[in-house]
Amino acid sequence: MARKAGSDGSKTAEAIRAAGLRLIFEHGYEGMSLRDLAQIVGIQPGSLYNHITTKQALLFDFLVEHMTRLTEALDAALAGIESPLARLDTFIEFHLRYHLTRRMEVFVNNSELRSLEPQNRAVVTGLRRDYERRLEQILAEGTRSGALNVPDVTIATFAIIAQLTGVVGWYDPKGRLGEDEIIAIHRQLVVGGLLPIP
Structure with missing residues (x-):
């Protein structure tokens, strides 16, 4: 060849x-x-x-790199933002925009975790958990300050990430709504559902 x-x-x-x-x-x-x-x-x-070295190593490198870049980019987006509501708003926009512009990487990251060998899966699962903790901290701080009403921070974290990541499966860049409109709708859905009841 x-x-x-x-x-x-x-x-x-x-x-x-x-x-x-x-x-x-x-x-x-x-x-x-x-x-x-x-x-x-x-x-x-x-x-x-x-x-x-192996096909497994190639997949492992993909998933580690994806999660590392994702978390580093989130930290950069949140830097200097103090208010829990502003941090939550930033998280929503960041997560959606990052995932909507990297649909292939997100699909592989979510669908092929099962294909990793146990030791490799544990590493990637740990990186995913590290990312989730950022949102958990935002929700916990918001609840402590009274800015948010979150009955269970862990469940809310999983639900929000699943909701935001799930957009990648159905969003069509050529559809009737663009990224900005999708982000605005999800801000309303997520933040609106977590605000304290007057």
Whole structure:
């Protein structure tokens, strides 16, 4: 097989990651083959191992990188915001916009957690839990201050994240509502449901 121009080093590694992610998205982890991956990238199958150790390692790296970037970006978005209501509002907008613009990565992250080996799954689950704690803290602070009324912070955290992430499954960028409208509706749904009853 002819080697593609510019396929050495970091370019090849990036091409492997991009093609691997797309193959997992399109065919699932079990249906994705390293032979197909090598063919798409334009290298011999054995050359893949200069860049990845196993298919499992490739998936694990995808999910770790996704969760690490997600949490770091959330921390940056929340930096300097003190009010629990403003922090909740920021979380809602951040989570929706991040996920709506990375639909393939989000799908793989959510659907292929089950494909990780137990030790790898534990690592990624820990990273997901770390992200969830950010929202838990916002809800807990809001409840303590009286700005929010959250009967169970843990359940509310799971429910809100599921609701916001679920948008990726049905949102159509060519549909009648854009990202801003979707975000505004979810702000009303989430925040409106957590405000103290007068």
